[in-house]
Amino acid sequence: MSDAAPATTPASAPPAADPASAPANDAKDNTRPLVVSGPSGSGKSTLLNRLFKEFPDQFGFSVSHTTRLPRPGETDGVSYHFVTREAFDTVVASHGFIEHAEFSGNCYGTSIAAVQAVTATPAPSGRPRVCVLDIEQAGVRNVKKSDLRARFVFIKPPSVEEIEKRLRGRGTETEESLKARVATAVKELEEALVPGTHDVIIVNDDADRAYEELKAWVIAHYELDVPCKPVEKKVDAPPATEGKKKSKFCVIQ
């Protein structure tokens, strides 16, 4: 892969000159799921964890379905929707899953209904929580076919070599699974970089810089409560108004 690409590549049409005539597609809408995809090792979890930490309770992952039995401490409807194979197959047959797969004899799936349910539990502001989908390319294609009206962010690694290095460093892969992930990454990158596939492409070369890019993009497309940071006092700042109720959050509109 080339290192020459700009850090952030708007993958959609350029913005309209007059904001008043901006397409409705650009309006902030928390009911639109945020799809974050990218090859294994590109840094999706790293960036999303930072986002969730900085904006607590304002994002949510959907609850997946599984045919495996609950483990001690797991709650149905919270950890997973624990279902029978028959019930799982019914959802498959009705095209109710965005993505599903079988691992070690158990089925797992992300349902469209579960994604929609996330917005039903509002954020502390009362606005809908933003449902985040961390999915693979096949899932991205299915979301595009659905009525979910999602927004698509692609996290691009600086190079395939860097993915391999990071996955080795993460220490979660066997040599075999590592090779498989790298091979999949090459294919995913080819497909994902076709213009129009994603709304924005963020190159995760430097985690701090990539996070700032992601955060700015998310704030521009969703209504979030931004926790206020203490502002440094300026010498000529006007005196604070006494008795005024202070809010914990600044709302970015």
Ligand SMILES: Nc1ncnc2c1ncn2[C@@H]1O[C@H](COP(=O)(O)OP(=O)(O)OP(=O)(O)O)[C@@H](O)[C@H]1O
């Ligand atoms: N910009 C970066 N520079 C260096 N290392 C990074 C960077 N971003 C993430 N990493 C590291 O790379 C490894 C893979 O990151 P992460 O687990 O976030 O990837 P992922 O895309 O979520 O992967 P998977 O799809 O397999 O879950 C982690 O060890 C993480 O700490």
